[in-house]
Amino acid sequence: MQKIKTALLSYGMSGKVFHAPFLELHPGFELLGSWERSKKLIQEDFPNVISYPSLESILEDESVDLVIVNTPIDSHFEYAKKVLLAGKHAIVEKAFTANVAEAEELAYLAKEKGLKLAVFQNRRWDSDLKTVKKILDEKALGEIVEAEFHFDRYNPVLSPKVHKETVNSGSGIVKDLGPHLIDQALYLFGLPNAVSADIRITREHSLVNDYMDLLLYYPDFRVRLKAGYFVRESNPSYVVHGKKGSFLKSRGDVQEDELKLGKKPNLKTWGTEQEGNEGLLHTEINGKVIKDKVLTLQGNYYDYFDGVYQSIINNLPEPVTAQDGVNVMRIIESAFQSSQEKKVIDL
Template identity: 85%
Template sequence: MQIIKTALLSYGMSGKVFHAPFLELHPGFELLGSWERSKKLIQEDYPEVKSFPSLESILEDKSIDLVIVNTPIDTHFEYAKKVLLAGKHAIVEKSFTSNVAEAIELAALAKEKGLKLSVFQNRRWDSELKTVKKILDSKLLGEIVEAEFHFDRYNPVLSPKVHKETVNSGSGIMKDLGPHIIDQALYLFGLPNAVFADIRFTRDQTVIDDYLDILLFYSNLRIRLKAGFFVREPNPSYVIHGKKGSFLKSRGDVQEDELKIGKKPNLTTWGTEKEGHEGLLHTEIDGKIIKEKVPTLQGNYYDFFEGVHQAIANDKTEPVTAQDGVNVMRIIEAAFLSNEQKKTIDL
């Protein structure tokens, strides 16, 4: 098996929680270290790896095959471009870039250099999204008429992370939570024909957008995407209505919570939801009306990294492509324009 030697561009929450544990688990990756600016923490968890003093020290290291750009959004384009120009493959966290033009440039550069470039849309491998996809693939609901995706929280307090609460090209809920549910909608249903959006500032003293309501227009389908910080009692995270029936699913994926408390992923029991979060299927099958709970599939972010390994080692398509990232940025830009002009924006 080809071993892909990998470096992180930060070892904060995302590096520690979402990347390093899966790089350690997957036999096809070797974590060489992370760029660390002030706090030197990675060697506390992985004593054998290196704390790199600068981005340049990573780019100049010929042994590194893959770099994970997991820094603040407004740095993604600059850092990812430098990584690709250095001849290294890249994973870039969401939001892929700050705008569509940057996303297109990175995609073109990776293609020109013959490098693999993937966007870290790990939520495609959440247990609930995998279950929703299974329901859609099974055609149990008939032709889909409408769907509604929520990423709701109750958190009226401003984040202590300054870059998240300061006006910059990467701040705001549209580029934080928005890319998750936008990517999921495009993954399941493809690009829409048009976009309408309402973007708001709801928390006291906030200077960045913290509420979004996006409507995606397809020829025979409408999808609503919502996220905000004042939802104490959450809605179902996924509501799908078809001409035969409906499917409702709450957000129950356990991976992030378990990673945050230091649990290590595995290939057997990892990503198993607790009982009580099963989806509700209410539909008609062979002329009979049924209403029943649907067991949730296991989630596992390992599958994203397996896809990246296959892409680099065996020249397969990335699990989330740069074009997927471009498409998400197209929706985000259209949403901002729609909110500004108070009208539907054709794609």
């Protein structure tokens, strides 16, 4: 199998938890190393890889095929542009960029140079979201009337990561948790016609937005997306109501927690939720009303990386395209405009 030789732009939590384990598992990738600044950690986990001293050392390494831009959001555009100009494929973490103009420029540059550019929206491959998609694909609820997705936490304490709590072009909950919710909504329902939003600061001493309530307007239904840090008792993370019934599902994907514990992913049992987190389907099928639990599908971020592999080797579309990233940024920019002007923004 042809190998895609890959380098990371950091080996903090995201590199160690979300990327390296799947690059190691997939036979089509070879992890060459990571750019490391003050802490030199990657060789503790992968003794045979390189600890690159700079971005330039990665770009000058002709053996590198793919670069994963997993640095703070406000650096995504600068680094991804340099990667593409160096003739290398790129994966860019969410939020894709700081604004729409940057996203569009990267998408254009990748197309112009014939390179693959994928956005790391791994939560399309969460077990819970995959199950919601299955319910929608089966049209088990009839015509959709409304949906509400939550990414709730109880965490009133400010993050120790300085870039998350200082005012910059990438900070705040709208560009941290927001891209997960927005991408999932667009993945399931497509682009809306309009957006309205309420974006606020709720934590004491916070300088950045930490509460969001977005409403996406579709011709025949609405989708609400909410995230905040003062939810001690969570709502169902996915609520979808149709003209025949409803589906409720908690956020039960186990992958992030297990990766943080150092567990290694596999292709058989990985991403399997524990019993008790099943979704509730209450609907009418063939004239019969049913109310029953729905078995949760298996999640696996491996499928994202396999999609990247297929896109590069077989010239297929990326699993999450640059245009997908542009669309998410359009929603984010419209949400900020809506919140500031207190009005609905047409797309």
